[in-house]
Amino acid sequence: MKKYSVMKSMNMHPKKGKRTILEMTQILSRHGYCTLGEAFNRLDFSSAIQDIRRFNYVVRLLQLIAKSQLTSLSGVAQKNYFNILDKIVQKVLGDHQNPRLIKDLLQDLSSTLCILIRGVGKSVLVGNINIWICRLETVLRWQQQLQNLQMTEQVDSGLTLSDLPVHMLSNILYRLSDGWDIVTLGQVTPTLSALSEDRQLWKKLCQYHFGEKQFCRHLILSEKGHVEWKLMYFALQKHYPTKEQYGDTLHFCRHCSILFWKDSGHPCTAADPDSCFTPVSPQHFIDLFKY
Numbered sequence: 001m002k003k004y005s006v007m008k009s010m011n012m013h014p015k016k017g018k019r020t021i022l023e024m025t026q027i028l029s030r031h032g033y034c035t036l037g038e039a040f041n042r043l044d045f046s047s048a049i050q051d052i053r054r055f056n057y058v059v060r061l062l063q064l065i066a067k068s069q070l071t072s073l074s075g076v077a078q079k080n081y082f083n084i085l086d087k088i089v090q091k092v093l094g095d096h097q098n099p100r101l102i103k104d105l106l107q108d109l110s111s112t113l114c115i116l117i118r119g120v121g122k123s124v125l126v127g128n129i130n131i132w133i134c135r136l137e138t139v140l141r142w143q144q145q146l147q148n149l150q151m152t153e154q155v156d157s158g159l160t161l162s163d164l165p166v167h168m169l170s171n172i173l174y175r176l177s178d179g180w181d182i183v184t185l186g187q188v189t190p191t192l193s194a195l196s197e198d199r200q201l202w203k204k205l206c207q208y209h210f211g212e213k214q215f216c217r218h219l220i221l222s223e224k225g226h227v228e229w230k231l232m233y234f235a236l237q238k239h240y241p242t243k244e245q246y247g248d249t250l251h252f253c254r255h256c257s258i259l260f261w262k263d264s265g266h267p268c269t270a271a272d273p274d275s276c277f278t279p280v281s282p283q284h285f286i287d288l289f290k291y
Contacts, residue, residue, distance in 0.1 A: 036069055036289040037077030043250075043259065046084050049091065053247030053263060059088065059101050060244070061282040066109035069286055071116065075126045082135060085109075089142045093149065100180060103146055110139045162189050170195050177245050179205060179233045202229035209233075209242040250280040 045061070048054040062085060065073070073081060085105075092102050113136040116125060125132055161169065173195055176182050182205070186196025195201075206215070206229055218235045220228040248263045255270040259280065270276045280288075 035074070036065075036072055036286060037074040039259075039285075039289065040065075040073065040077050041080055046080075046087060048261070049084065049088055051248070054261065055088075055098065055247075056101065057246040057249055057282060058084070059098070059105055060246075061285060062088075063105045063108055064282050064286055066105065066112050070109075070112055071125065072289075073126070078126060082138070086138075089146070093145060096149065099146055099149055100184075103143070106139055106143050106146070110136065110143065113139060161192070166191065166195070170198070170201075173198075173201055174204065177205070177208065177243070179230075179237065197230070199226070199229055202233055203227070205229075206233050206236065210236050210240060214240055244281055250285060252278045252280050254278065 045058050049058050062081065065081065070078070070081075088102060089106075091097075092099050113132060117129070117132055117136060164172075169192060173182055173185065173192070176185070179202075182196050182201070186193045214236055215232065218232060218239065220231045220235060222228050248261050250259050251262045252259055253266065253268055253270075253273075253276050255273070255276040256266065256268055258266060260266040262277075262279070268276060
């Protein structure tokens, strides 16, 4: 599957990055995208979650909104937010894919809702307090449903992971960019368990996500003096953001002044369309409406 690393493609000087976001914000506001809620309502995220390439992007965006932007949404946008979240939860309960991502999202959302409800009066909440309590109860129910989720063993007489040669299994592990995915896959078979402990695998993962200065600050050595790359990865993950990778990402066309999904494209009339496209990570999407 083709993936786009938005961290790498948006790697620019902070001042230049802020200037780019400000320019995009001004253009979007002239086309009706004045607030985060308006943009959230106008873009069809409800359909995007049905596309496996866009699912993780939308989940990450919802998580960032849950952490800090929930109260900035209008009543309509909040209703849309929870409707999309309901569809995501039901999808995961049905196909058993990506439960860890949704559990993390719901944990952040429940924490935010608890703080808002306990601090009622300290912040402006759109709607009656009972609506927010009902939302919290719904989130807690979703969390319980996901906690009780049982992965059913599929009966298939066809080819399985166990039938693949070791070098192919190793290649699969080396293509994963999330340490937790490697740990999870390592629990499937004894062979994968052994391959998932490969020091070189974790070294490559650390080098992909982090820099040498970060290594030096959190160096973990074994008794024999070897670098513990697996432990290093999870230690570094607590202190620094990892590169974000998505099957598909939103892009902004400076020539046509629209947001679109990269894999869908759009009929740009510029002489060199690719030079007009700027990738928009979930965090950058939110930043567009902060200025």
